[in-house]
Amino acid sequence: MKKRIFAIISKAEDGDLASAIFDYSIMALIVLSVLSIILESYQDIATKYASLFSVFEVVTVAVFSIEYIARIWTADLLYPDSKHPHVKYVLSFMAIMDLMAILPFYLPFISADLRFLRMIRLFRLFRLLRIFKLGRYFTALQIIVHVLKESAAQLIISVVICMFVMLFSAIIMYTVENPVQPEQFPNVIASLWWAICTLTTVGYGDVYPITTVGRFFAAVISLVGIGIIAIPTGIIAGGFSNAISGSEQKKEEKHYCPYCGKSLDK
Amino acid sequence: MKKRIFAIISKAEDGDLASAIFDYSIMALIVLSVLSIILESYQDIATKYASLFSVFEVVTVAVFSIEYIARIWTADLLYPDSKHPHVKYVLSFMAIMDLMAILPFYLPFISADLRFLRMIRLFRLFRLLRIFKLGRYFTALQIIVHVLKESAAQLIISVVICMFVMLFSAIIMYTVENPVQPEQFPNVIASLWWAICTLTTVGYGDVYPITTVGRFFAAVISLVGIGIIAIPTGIIAGGFSNAISGSEQKKEEKHYCPYCGKSLDK
């Protein structure tokens, strides 16, 4: 029976109807759960259907709890070679997300604060990630993840450089603009908000320099901003270019030995 | 005679004057039709030349209708190997667009609502796509379409990741900013508008966070926004990089050994 339950909660094999029904039901419940977060944000809907939302919440948490326990129980079938399969599963990323999505509802002191509760329920969004495992775009996702992982070190350095430039810009801008617009640039942290808006080229327009010196520095920083965006884009583009050409090259490449002339491709 | 009509409505062969005249007349009518949509949006012009616009509309729909019928009639010449050429043509993308551009004018209950009618007439814009078939840039378009198709799965995944991040950002921002600016962030859907404006770096500046916590999350989301843009750009750049190098490699591939004169391509 344990094997059967494991088969059901695992990704459905072709022809296993019960497992497929289970997969899609859980998916539907996650989507509905996220939808209920959106709907509850409408004041009038939240008040009108308050009891409905409560019931749905209880049902959702109950189902997710049973699923969570079942997954831990069958962890030894998931990791047959592991010494401590249950511990290993509990500490996996998806299991922690699953726990975060249900745990707060068993802790009354947390669930008392409605705002904090909503934040916690956000973890259910991560449960949506399971959808990717079902879909036929899984290979495409794996390529994206692979490219990002390959260039992770360079991307982290770009972010660090970006933060360095932001801090630098913020301190300069605070010094230049604070005496003229103390409301907009009250301190370095507030000035950092401007720096981020500018370097990411979002540019809301709530804070901007008005002095000539400030505008000069802002112009230089904006131009640097293009570079700041260009570096990670370039890294990722380079990564994809090689990921694609690498897979194509393997197919097309033909090598011959210069000594005996025989083909080196088998 | 059917063959002659088919030759005329198909893309003009060199020297077939009647067909070329037909092609360019239809193109001119489509462009004029789009222009009339633009001009009618000016209140004073629409009122002044109301009758002129009506007459032009009737003429346009009449010509497009005749063309549509002629194309269905000659569909068996377009798809000589197909069992049901007429059905196949009617269900093709361009034929559906053509139908959408004329059908509403035969349905009085639709054409009664002027606003809806204008939306429907937008389908004529799609008829503009036929221009691409005439132009000399057709090869360049085919390369773009080819690259986008090749990386379609990865681009779809990027869009899905993007939507996931947007929903996530919107819920966080609603939770943080709603108590302070209930007007700007009344619910999650309104908050989603902010998330889209920020992640695409458009940043109109109609909605932006004012709390410190909100600004912190907005800063993180903006930086993620750069990554969100960088991924599809990287995918497309990688695609083009390989499309160009691939086509160049094929040209250069015809080599012969200068010593024994044998072809090096197998």
Place this chain on the structure above:
Amino acid sequence: MKKRIFAIISKAEDGDLASAIFDYSIMALIVLSVLSIILESYQDIATKYASLFSVFEVVTVAVFSIEYIARIWTADLLYPDSKHPHVKYVLSFMAIMDLMAILPFYLPFISADLRFLRMIRLFRLFRLLRIFKLGRYFTALQIIVHVLKESAAQLIISVVICMFVMLFSAIIMYTVENPVQPEQFPNVIASLWWAICTLTTVGYGDVYPITTVGRFFAAVISLVGIGIIAIPTGIIAGGFSNAISGSEQKKEEKHYCPYCGKSLDK
């Protein structure tokens, strides 16, 4: 003497001091001329030093005129193999720019309108392009021009697709938003302004949708905007990737004949 004048106005050879002095004097005069356009835009400076600006203008036009005549006169030394070297030179891009920069000052009916005159003087900016010929970054510029030329057809198609999407967006947005904000979206052309601001992700924030339907379409259009930017970026990135790897590959590539094993690289 003609040969000497030609040597002076051409790009200076090493050691030719007179030619080098001429080159840098003309450059300085062009830069000063552009600077005077900027300075004259300050109302108080323009009024205070009005006579100075007039004298400088006369001197500049006089020098540029003499240079222009000298260049035409020596055109037969520039194009020794051409049948009509003077005509060929007069019709070259740089010569037309040079003429545009001086001609208006000999036509009193044009120079009467100060605003139009300023626009005309902008052609002097194009004269700045001569600086590139002097500089040591000329090779880098040639690579950029080469890559842009190689992908010109695809870039043009991207711009056409971009305009198509803009027109489409503008008509939808006008239809949706006009009844609610007739001031912001009075007609399709005004709506096009919004579409351009959004698709290029500039987002000034002077015009933005306020209806839910409008925001939904704006969100879709913003996301399409990322793609619209990603395509030309991808094309250019692909072009540079191949331009660089192409030049490197030539150096590193080693081919061997599969039949006789001899090196194919000489």
Place this chain on the structure above:
Amino acid sequence: MKKRIFAIISKAEDGDLASAIFDYSIMALIVLSVLSIILESYQDIATKYASLFSVFEVVTVAVFSIEYIARIWTADLLYPDSKHPHVKYVLSFMAIMDLMAILPFYLPFISADLRFLRMIRLFRLFRLLRIFKLGRYFTALQIIVHVLKESAAQLIISVVICMFVMLFSAIIMYTVENPVQPEQFPNVIASLWWAICTLTTVGYGDVYPITTVGRFFAAVISLVGIGIIAIPTGIIAGGFSNAISGSEQKKEEKHYCPYCGKSLDK
């Protein structure tokens, strides 16, 4: 003893505890020093803990001064082959930054102006760059620096083209918009602010064209802006694409013929 001091102030070798403690203490002091700049920007904190900030400042400058002198003293061990190791070190980039971070505090006429002093203290941010030398992401940084250096000439040309387009746009926009909005476009330099905001797609929304002619030019300039961003992104992407594929190719290059066993690499 000199050798020991040199070992301590140099990057710590494995097992050298004193040196590691020194490295991380200096890092901590730099980070704290930057933090104090941020904290002092809060008016109330600056007033309340004025004496604390003064003491911390004196301590920081004292430590940095001792470190600076020690580094100069041991410069002959850093550059054993140089004739003038002390002069060489004093003129190195990091040494100049180090000096800039302490020198102003010994010059009373500079330290009198508080605002200027804060700007000067920004040089301490550059001292943060030393962190990169410690970190394990040093290789990733070197690749980024290498790619940027390789494409430096092309990037400089892009910036020059960008500035050319900006100046051009500013003069056109001033001419078109100045008569209608003299407040927003008072002169060419102010108009340049608009051009930079638009071409970098930041778009604060503090200045934008309102005339139809101005909007037309702004639309064209915005579209050019996409290209302006696409060129450096493309250059950097191309550089990374080749840097990655180049390093991968080198690793894979060691092949042997399976038939005759000879090395295929020469």
